[in-house]
Amino acid sequence: MSISTQPAITLYGTPLSGHAHRVEAFLNILGLPYRYVDANAEVRKSETFLALNPFGQIPVLVDGDLVLPDSVAILVYLADRYDGSGHWKPKAPEEAAQVQRWLSIASGDLRFGPALARILTLWGGAGSLTDAQRIAERVLRFMDGHLAGRDWLAAERPTIADIACYAYVARAPEGHIPLDPYPAVRRWLERVEAIPALTPMPQSAIPQSA
Numbered sequence: 001m002s003i004s005t006q007p008a009i010t011l012y013g014t015p016l017s018g019h020a021h022r023v024e025a026f027l028n029i030l031g032l033p034y035r036y037v038d039a040n041a042e043v044r045k046s047e048t049f050l051a052l053n054p055f056g057q058i059p060v061l062v063d064g065d066l067v068l069p070d071s072v073a074i075l076v077y078l079a080d081r082y083d084g085s086g087h088w089k090p091k092a093p094e095e096a097a098q099v100q101r102w103l104s105i106a107s108g109d110l111r112f113g114p115a116l117a118r119i120l121t122l123w124g125g126a127g128s129l130t131d132a133q134r135i136a137e138r139v140l141r142f143m144d145g146h147l148a149g150r151d152w153l154a155a156e157r158p159t160i161a162d163i164a165c166y167a168y169v170a171r172a173p174e175g176h177i178p179l180d181p182y183p184a185v186r187r188w189l190e191r192v193e194a195i196p197a198l199t200p201m202p203q204s205a206i207p208q209s210a
């Protein structure tokens with residue numbers, strides 16, 4: 001009888017996707033074994049991938065029979081399913097609401113602010129860089145004020161809110177959004193990067209225009 005050593009979890013992502021980084025970081029923090037499939041733009045157009053996510057987007061997590069697209073949905077699932085400590089997704093109503101608020105910011109302002117500015121700068125595409133930078137500055141100013149008197153976004157310890165918001169803030173300079181005006185955000189980034197097992201979001205090797 002042969003025993004399969006294949007991990008139950010597969011993550012479809014790419015190394016420079018901040019959305020995929022959220023999931024990869026959390027899988028590593030939880031110490032869960034997983035198989036990583038590099039789903040580049042070509043792969044994402046394939047019928048096989050579109051069967052997993054009709055939106056053609058990464059990340060997608062497959063865990064046994066479950067096929068789950070969307071980085072935030074995946075963080076919620078992994079926390080509920082595998083975080084025995086309950087620390088990463090608190091249940092107390094106030095903290096739970098704060099976590100949800102920052103997950104919404106991760107999917108909204110951070111996606112259409114620093115993430116879009118980075119995409120447009122590094123790879124081009126549709127959208128206004130000026131609008132994206134304006135949204136980025138607004139959310140970073142808000143984050144900086146919020147973090148001035150606290151270590152973590154949603155609770156007194158790190159939660160999935162910090163994991164969800166980290167990558168696109170860390171790499172905002174790749175969209176020509178300097179982080180110098182946001183000292184509390186920079187200190188928070190250092191705290192996030194010191195979380196055991198979290199691997200920092202890689203810097204793009206693509207040369208940036210001035």
Ligand SMILES: N[C@@H](CCC(=O)N[C@@H](CS)C(=O)NCC(=O)O)C(=O)O
Nearest residue numbers: 017018019056057058059070071072
């Ligand atoms: N709401 C989704 C957004 C994911 C997303 O935008 N992924 C990008 C890569 S960072 C993607 O796959 N883009 C390809 C496309 O939209 O065609 C999530 O949170 O996972």
